[in-house]
Amino acid sequence: MIDFSIFASPEAWISLVTLIFLEIVLGVDNIVFIALTTNRLPENQRHIGRKLGLAGAMIMRMLFLCFASWLVHMVNPLFHINIGPINHGVSIRDLVLLLGGFYLVFKGISETRSTLALTEIKAEEDPETHAEAHLISLPQAVGTIMIMDLVFSIDSVITAVGLANHLIIMILAVMVAIIVMMLFIDQISNFINKNVEMKILAVVFITVIGVLLVLDGLGINSGIEVLDMHAEKLMVYFAMVFSLVLELIQMRYNKNLSEYRRELSNKTGQKSEAENAAS
Numbered sequence: 001m002i003d004f005s006i007f008a009s010p011e012a013w014i015s016l017v018t019l020i021f022l023e024i025v026l027g028v029d030n031i032v033f034i035a036l037t038t039n040r041l042p043e044n045q046r047h048i049g050r051k052l053g054l055a056g057a058m059i060m061r062m063l064f065l066c067f068a069s070w071l072v073h074m075v076n077p078l079f080h081i082n083i084g085p086i087n088h089g090v091s092i093r094d095l096v097l098l099l100g101g102f103y104l105v106f107k108g109i110s111e112t113r114s115t116l117a118l119t120e121i122k123a124e125e126d127p128e129t130h131a132e133a134h135l136i137s138l139p140q141a142v143g144t145i146m147i148m149d150l151v152f153s154i155d156s157v158i159t160a161v162g163l164a165n166h167l168i169i170m171i172l173a174v175m176v177a178i179i180v181m182m183l184f185i186d187q188i189s190n191f192i193n194k195n196v197e198m199k200i201l202a203v204v205f206i207t208v209i210g211v212l213l214v215l216d217g218l219g220i221n222s223g224i225e226v227l228d229m230h231a232e233k234l235m236v237y238f239a240m241v242f243s244l245v246l247e248l249i250q251m252r253y254n255k256n257l258s259e260y261r262r263e264l265s266n267k268t269g270q271k272s273e274a275e276n277a278a279s
Helices: 004-008 010-025 028-038 043-066 068-075 092-116 119-125 138-163 167-194 196-217 231-278
Strands: 079-083 086-090
Touching (some): 028 043, 043 138, 043 167, 086 092, 092 196, 167 196
16 A cells, blocks of 8 residues: 655655656666667657657666665675776676666667668668668567666666655656656657757767766776766766757758858849849
């Protein structure tokens, strides 16, 4: 029986709002990954792929949270690595981060090669010859999103266990965060797909996040944490936002320049027509 009386205390609401904020902020890399993964689906399946992937991710996180007592032991070392200055006890969490990180690096490199090879453009213009552009099915996309969501969320879930004393608060935070992602995932994905600069930026972001996950799995990090993120990951997020702002400014400049040249061309054409009519 769920005890909803806990929401009579301000501490419960503070915990809930804090967890929702963390889940949304830490879900940025997950959204980018979903956009890249579902882009491998046929266009008519991308929308449902994103929604099903997020719905599956929400279920997986809830199940993850239900084993809260087991999560505490995920940070206990299984064995130790002693290589030069590295002396690190490898836990289940570290193994998950290592595997997920290596996959993201592979994903980022393969997506970069695909983009440079113009695979998707060739598939759109010549679908029979370049049918290999869409390499995954809907179940594969949804399954991949669900599994990688656990990799992205493992630290935030463990943090949630430490911040909140009640399972209902943790589950509500996950539900609200996933619903917010569902509301904006299509717009973000379509924006990334329509602008190759944004897609390249997203691919680089995913690759760097993968490298950070591998390093974190090996115990190589600054040890400085802000908003449940190591300082180096926060710097990657800052660089991502900085690059995004620059790209948006550049896109706006190109649009203004194009409109100005179009207006100038129209005025020149009208002037020529008026001169011809006068003569």
